[in-house]
Amino acid sequence: MPSGYSLDLSVYKSQQVLVYDSNGNFIDVLRDAPLLAGFKETASGGTSPLRIKLPRSMDDFDQDGVSGNYGTIGQGNIVKYYLFGPGLPTTGKLRFQGYIDTIEPEVADNGDEFVTVTIMPFSSVLGDRGCSELVQMGIPDTQENYYMDILDMFKFWFNVNDPITNRVFTYPLTFDTTGSASSSGVEAYSAFYNQNLDSVFSTLVALLPLNWFYRFNPDNSVTINVASTIAQHKLYIGQHITNPQYRLDWSQLKNVIVYTGYTPPSDTSTTPDPNKSDPVEIGGQPVPIQYVAIGGSVSTVGERIAYFNNSRITQTDTLQTLAEGTLAQLNRVAIRAKIRVPDYRGGTGGYDIESLQVGDTVQITNPHILPATKQYYHWDTDLWDTAYWDYKVLSSSSSILFDQVLMIVGLDYEFDYVDIELDTLQPNLIQRFYNLYARVQDYTTV
């Protein structure tokens, strides 16, 4: 039963900030740290740094290396934020951790003295780590046995040592075996050379079917999985949401896809090869084969053209499949919603914001709209009930936000609330298309 006091952790939330040295030895608590707020988590992306301002003297802020100091403020020290309160473990929920990367003591114009400390999360490996030698996964061949599951490619970077550091490429991050899928079902060949991990992971996600994501967790594990088609969180208008807003965005829409493949030699044989297009020539020099896919929205929004190239594709049929598939992904309106969800800790309503993670799926329900008046927007139905790779947008947007399964693609954390960015789940195309797409994708870079 709540005590009724203001520090009752069965009602309210509190935090503890612990500082460790780079070897993991405890140093001290940060007793004057502000409440955890002001960082952003992104699906298939890193976590933003956290900048905190400590009310300390410019020349005496417990800096490392000074006799008599505990030395909490030192480059490389690890800072961990634990949260306590209802629904949270008694030992605390680790919500953010990173290492001190910037220290900025200051005396402001008005005489205030403080130290601004930038805490860099370990997702910074995306930009800091990479491969400087050629790494090939699978063998570029038509035989399936030589291809590699995309998830195995992903795990590679968590298991194999970087020759420069003699530690795994992602150290100290670990692969989340519990929360991740065991396999993607998609196999391919891919090669990496002179790329940082951001580029590597972007490539791998692009090889995966739609709605796959990876996520950096506060405990330094990394999860990779596909977004659930069943809503993992249900948020209700009138109960959980402050300031709902959404955007229908056609600005990224592409409805004419020009897909080019390999450049054939000049056609000198007397027997036409039915599998190859007659090479087009400009000035006597052949140009790549191509296929143009055109979406029905050209007549409504006008032509919006995009060009793609994959020099490994030698067959027009394959080009057609890729072009039509790419058209399906790009020939649609992007629905982005941003909502603020206040924390229920405080005892008067709200939602458990500590349970929300990027990659989770959410359904927003407006209980005030009668079921009979709702118009649903079904991705699957509208894609598959026509002969063409086309889509429909409802003229009424009354339910464009509601009663759909949306994925959290961004999360801005503030102690008392979170701002989450939601995006619609993209239509999940047939697996064989992705198998084909993945095998022929050319990601060799130099």
Added chain:
Amino acid sequence: MASPVYYGSMNLNDNVNYFVVSKPLSTVAVAPSMYKVARLPGMIKTGETINQRQIDLQVRILGTSRTDLENKVDAMQQALDKRLQNLSMRTNDSRYYVADCVNFDSGLDAGKILSTIAKITFICYQPFAQAASGGTADTGTVAMTFSSGQIYTSSQNVTGGGTVYNCPSIRIYQRTVAMSTTLTAARNSGTAYTTLAVNAIPVALTTRDTLIIGTGGTTQSVTVSSNASAGATTINVNSFTANATYAIGAAVNRDATMTQVQITQQTDSQNLYVTSSLPVVAGDYIDVNCDPITGWTVKLNGGSTLSTVNGTFPVIEPTSTSFLYTVTCNSNPSIQVVHTYTSRWLS
């Protein structure tokens, strides 16, 4: 007789030179964190903030002449210029705030030669008044109750007094009496044993106590399997196979090392975990400083090294506050817990 109002050593209400015209009895403002949920009447509260306290006093300064009046104003200003002084205003007790005088506003008006009203503003960075003297709550030596594995518990209730929570200092002593003896029969390497033949043990042993045979680099831990009274020469232990030969005369000591101390303030569901630099032998103690301004630290035996902690440093509420101590220890521990605290008031 007027009740004194002191700032430091300066009596602002001595009823001769200085007269406090008015003094506040207010609580400090609470600012709740509130958010508006779309289409929901009212607001959602997620927390609250209490900032500094401002105290405004009006003091009449009375002189016997204009010169005397000005001298008394100077004396008061000099006293108020000191920083972080105790400001006490109550008649019933000596509770006080720690304050700075940040403004002194007065003037000499025409026709008022002998007196002036000074409007004085104090800022109390910590908004609660605190008692002039502290209190303690001492459990004395208590044998902890077995819970499971190597986990033992004991409990205590402490009443903080005042009208708002306080941040205590908690000292936890290891009071498990040391037990040392020596083998009277050797234990040979590779042989299984269920007893230890020893010289008469000076204190009783309890089931689950851990004994360490040997010293230095060659030791073996064994677990007492049944109680042994003081004076016993045979100790029953869980079966073990000697990892080395321990000759007659080898030391046998009880191991009372603590590996974790958990303090649970049950009233407010607060938990603090201490996992390093913990008491080992009788007399060792840890000081848990729960004041966020000067502490939020745990130190062993008054040293400077900080113990590893996680969780919430507990507070004592003004009413009866329930504490549960959970210790992970190699032997049945006895502890003594001493809370030292200063009651606080909302006004």
